[in-house]
Amino acid sequence: MSRYLMIDIGAGTMDVLYYDDVADLHYKAVVKSPARLITETVADTNGNLAITGCEMGGSPLSAVLKERAKTARVVMTHAAAATVHHDPSRVTASGIEISDERKVSTLQRQPDFTSLVLADLDRDRLEGIVAGFGVPFAFDCVAVCAQDHGVAPSGVSHLDYRHRLFTADLEQTPYPHALLYRSDEIPAAMNRLQSIARSAAHLTTTEIYVMDSGMAAILGASMDHCCRNLKTILVLDIATSHTVGAIIDAGQLAAFFEYHTHAVTGDRITTLLRDLADGRLTHDAILAEGGHGAYTRRIVGFAAVEIILATGPKRRLIRSSPLPVVMGAPWGDNMMTGTVGLLEAVRRRKGFSAMTYV
Incomplete structure (x- = not known):
């Protein structure tokens, strides 16, 4: 192992852990979650919204977009609209318009529209956080965990579908780290994790992994001293x-x-x-x-x-x-539970020597 960046994207906070085993150091930060940040941005604006980007988490964000659609135009690309619901008809029923990338990009340049880009990972923001650690923005591995309900087949509960996807893997490999996926292994139904992996591809890293946040927390908590x-x-x-x-x-x-x-x-x-x-x-x-x-x-x-x-x-x-x-308090910090779980999952996946998080 060498330089690792672990990111736990929650509803309230985004927890960041940097670990360098060669230098034997780690740094950490707890900041406002991406969904909460964008929700507040929407609340601070007035009028029409033109939104590109991809699926991200956060029901409060969906709620504020639906509320805005009652009094102004909210136009989203198909990819961004998945944040509100995976069924486009449910999105448009709330008054939100769905259009192609070209049209929405054109609207973003209009003076009567506020432009927004949805994504759980923002390179500029992450660069600022890592700059505060005083280390280079270059990593051997970036791993991210988040809650992904999955895109269920029509008529199937997304919660039940997601659960069955997870338990199928756990039946084969009964360890939390079985739900750590390299960027080319993510199940197609896990649209949010797929979106995160694509966003992470814009970071300076050799490898990208994603994981369900619940399983990361379970593994991280079990690493407590x-x-x-x-x-x-x-x-x-x-x-x-x-x-x-x-x-x-x-x-x-x-x-x-x-x-x-x-x-x-x-x-x-x-x-x-x-x-x-x-x-x-x-x-x-x-x-x-x-x-x-x-x-x-x-x-x-x-x-x-x-x-x-x-x-x-x-x-x-x-x-x-x-x-x-x-x-x-895994590694001395309750808020690092998910990131410690990510790091331990990557360690196990790559077969590195055992670590003690004290």
């Missing part, structure tokens, strides 16, 4: 938009669940953690509650769990739980 030398661990990451819990048993992913953070309480999470370990969660039941789903490969039993470790910017939800929850 409190989990060292333990066989059966239960990790929980409560992020701005999504909450994931997982059982790691002898290094393998035994079970996991995923919810929207706004839909869970501390009491509900406490129940979910017990039920996850005892094998009482079913995918269909979690979907019916509005969650993303659940998966069980092996039931370990709650009594076998040696530690419950929580990470994520909203982990305060679990502070009042009667369970003995340990507040984790």
Whole structure:
């Protein structure tokens, strides 16, 4: 390994980790998420919008674009419109226009339109962040994680479809890093991750990897020093938009669940953690509650769990739980959970020597 840039793109923040194993140093930053930044930009403008770019995350961004379309023209390219919905008819039903790249680019030059370019990765912004680290903007590897709901076939729930894509890989290789994809391996249905990889191609790097943010968080949390030398661990990451819990048993992913953070309480999470370990969660039941789903490969039993470790910017939800929850900090920083997971996934993928994140 040498110079690595890890980027975790969340709903609230973008977390950046630079690691150089030759110089034995790492630097990190937590900044406003791309979706939040663009949402605020839209809110600060008036009138018509002409939008190019690609799919990026963030339901607040979709909401503010739909709201603007009620009073002004919002014209998007097909690629950018995927941010609002993968079904173009759903986008246009909200009043947003979809047009070809040439027409939208022409509108962007008109004085009565505000021009926007959607992308989760902005080279200029990243250059500024890395400049603050005091290191060159050149990397041997860039790895990025984000939440991608996937483009499901017509009539199929995107949450169910995404879940089945993931579990198919995990059945073959039951480790979180199985969901790390090199830029030429990304499933076609993962449109947002595909878009991120294309954006990353404009960075100065030799290799590009992408990963689901939930799996990156699970792996990163399991790297916390409190989990060292333990066989059966239960990790929980409560992020701005999504909450994931997982059982790691002898290094393998035994079970996991995923919810929207706004839909869970501390009491509900406490129940979910017990039920996850005892094998009482079913995918269909979690979907019916509005969650993303659940998966069980092996039931370990709650009594076998040696530690419950929580990470994520909203982990305060679990502070009042009667369970003995340990507040984790992979590599000394709760906000680096996803980036540590990315780095560990890349390390495992490339077969490098084991690292300790202390």
